[in-house]
Amino acid sequence: MKIAVIDADPIVRDFVVGTLMYSVNRDVLPFENGLDAWMHFEDDGVPDIIVADVNLDDLTGMELLEKVKGLKQDTVVIFYSDLSEKEAMVKEAGADAFLAKPFGVTELFSLVQQFVVDGR
Amino acid sequence: MVRLGAEPSKMREIELDDVFMSRLQLLIIMSKAYLSGFPLGRHRIKSILENANHVKLEAVGLEEDLEWFEKDVAFNDTLGFDSAFYQRVKLLSVMAEAIAKGHDLENHKKEALEKNLNALCESITFNKQVSDMQFLKVA
Numbered sequence: 001m002k003i004a005v006i007d008a009d010p011i012v013r014d015f016v017v018g019t020l021m022y023s024v025n026r027d028v029l030p031f032e033n034g035l036d037a038w039m040h041f042e043d044d045g046v047p048d049i050i051v052a053d054v055n056l057d058d059l060t061g062m063e064l065l066e067k068v069k070g071l072k073q074d075t076v077v078i079f080y081s082d083l084s085e086k087e088a089m090v091k092e093a094g095a096d097a098f099l100a101k102p103f104g105v106t107e108l109f110s111l112v113q114q115f116v117v118d119g120r
Numbered sequence: 121m122v123r124l125g126a127e128p129s130k131m132r133e134i135e136l137d138d139v140f141m142s143r144l145q146l147l148i149i150m151s152k153a154y155l156s157g158f159p160l161g162r163h164r165i166k167s168i169l170e171n172a173n174h175v176k177l178e179a180v181g182l183e184e185d186l187e188w189f190e191k192d193v194a195f196n197d198t199l200g201f202d203s204a205f206y207q208r209v210k211l212l213s214v215m216a217e218a219i220a221k222g223h224d225l226e227n228h229k230k231e232a233l234e235k236n237l238n239a240l241c242e243s244i245t246f247n248k249q250v251s252d253m254q255f256l257k258v259a
Contacts (some may be wrong), residue, residue: 019167099125103124116255
């Protein structure tokens, strides 16, 4: 099980990485922007789960979603945002989940339950 | 598509105080999981150490702010907690660090940890039960 978290904000990114790492007891890959993440995925393979801010630098969240799903359809892509209008956009684009900010431990644990344990 | 988190009308950026409270809740869960005998693993240990360190540093900073404000004006900080709360938070972070470093807590220390957790949960009205998180039973 490979999980990646992509966010330019280190405070939120580190919190999400730490919470997921504890939940699944596996390493979680952190990335600052979409392009770095995509280059890593091309070399090392696309993760099973990607959790990312919608607003990514270099490669937008929507562009990354398209590339990821094109290469590995069953990768779970979860986006988060503080803007409500992004929800419809990511749904239309085929994301698996939307996390509305602010969120906390409970929401991240729910994601683990649904996408890791239950395997939805 | 699964949807979680804030209602559309309540959506906003995640602030530092949000992250502090979330990390504190995570540390409480980590400690409760230990007391429940849930297994640790390499990555969980790393995560506990990092989280405990974050919470400890933030609690020290917030407590210093609180002391500074209390000297000048009768001010309760933005989170509305007193210095005893931050002492409890620091104690929890030290205890969690000890757990992650493999120190086996004796019974009286486990009791002290439980009392501290109960007091903190009461302060922040946090009632998450580790029994709700069955996946933590698997390392």
